[in-house]
Amino acid sequence: MRVNGASRPVELEPRVSLLDALREHLGLTGTKKGCDQGACGACTVLVDGERILSCLSLAVQHEGREITTIEGVDTPLRAAFVKHDGFQCGYCTSGQLCSALGMLAEHRAGAPSAVTEHVATRPDLTTDEIRERMSGNLCRCGAYNGIVAAIEETAL
């Protein structure tokens, strides 16, 4: 596997999820297991720059692709999360950060969202757009206002 810019040889059964491969076989425990069924977003990682859920992926499907986990991202978003109280317990935070990076790239590429006024046009990154685009990451502590503020500050 290619993880955070390095080659990580690993032999796995096909049924091992990307999430379990990262955590249990490569020791990268920054990616969290929340629901393990695609409902919470805690396990979000980037594959070839796109955000996905590692719990619903088989590791074997990602052979040779560039996987980026929270251990491999260096972004001003991290400081912004601290500054704006974008977390309390911190369990969802690595997923929130990876998701936000993927989301910002999608927006830069001009992708619309469900709240975009005219889907044929290129939307501005308003607060509503950020909230909609980040809806796949749940935060049990309810730090959403801080999360949105951190993303807004970083995106500007």
Place this chain on the structure above:
Amino acid sequence: MRSFSYVRPTDVPTAVRAITGSPNAKFLAGGTNLVDLMRQGVEHPDTVVDVTGLPLTTVDEQPDGTVRIGALVRNSHLAAHPLIRTRYPMLTLAILMGASGQLRNMATVGGNLLQRTRCHYFYDRTTACNKRDPGSGCAALTGYTRNHAILGASTSCIATNPSDLCVALRALDAVVEVESAQGRRRVPMARFHRLPGNTPSVETTLAPEELITAVELPNLPMAAMSRYRKVRDRASYAFALVSVAAALETESGVITDVRLALGGVAPTPWRASKAEAVLKNALATTASFQAAAEAELAEAVPQPDNAFKVDLARRTITATLQRLATDGSPTKQ
């Protein structure tokens, strides 16, 4: 999760060969539904044929104006594609109102067509489910039915099809292209999904050894002014209670053409043909829209916990058509 053998072919004939003659083999694409069901023990293939390496990932406009979508185009890429955003906004909106950004980056068009129900009892292996274990009964019939069907269900199964994307494909009269060792064939969306009847475990008309290779959208100028409206228990990242895909064409206040399909209310993406029949050549007024919705819902059979869906569907149909009539532009709900 039970163990299985895994293959990742890089061309369609090899993929088809890999599944032919193996009744317990399954195609795997984005994994957003199948991996979950395998972990729950609801699905347990002995062979998984990963089709994500197949060259079916482009969206192409054909000379006759139809748009051909490769079966492995990711939902997010399809929603953001300029051809879809400008010519079929209801499809872009339907996709964007489903799941989350991460899931849409994984999920494919072909996989979405085969998405299984989100009925709680289907997932819960301790309960009876004719869809999961044919002949075992239906726990939903005496259970909690808020999310269940009001149209097209049977005494064997009242589960709904959870797809948003398919509702738009049904309204647009899309055609599904499939391939097997016997060759290629085209299946209109109208004949792709089947009602449960006595065999709710059989959800489509696909043969077990057929692979979805593409979806084709007809050249439909009226779809450039179309909408998708979705009503759910929270504002985002939830399945539909009721959804409506609609396109409306009028001339001097008279409806000349209409496309209407519903989600969240039936075991299949539901084409509202009765409503369409009422609307053809009628005046584009609220009274017509209400009469059409009434006609479609006349045979609704609600369950104890979802009687609200009948009125919600009526009002959502009416509101969506009103919005199209007053302002046809493809904007948000």
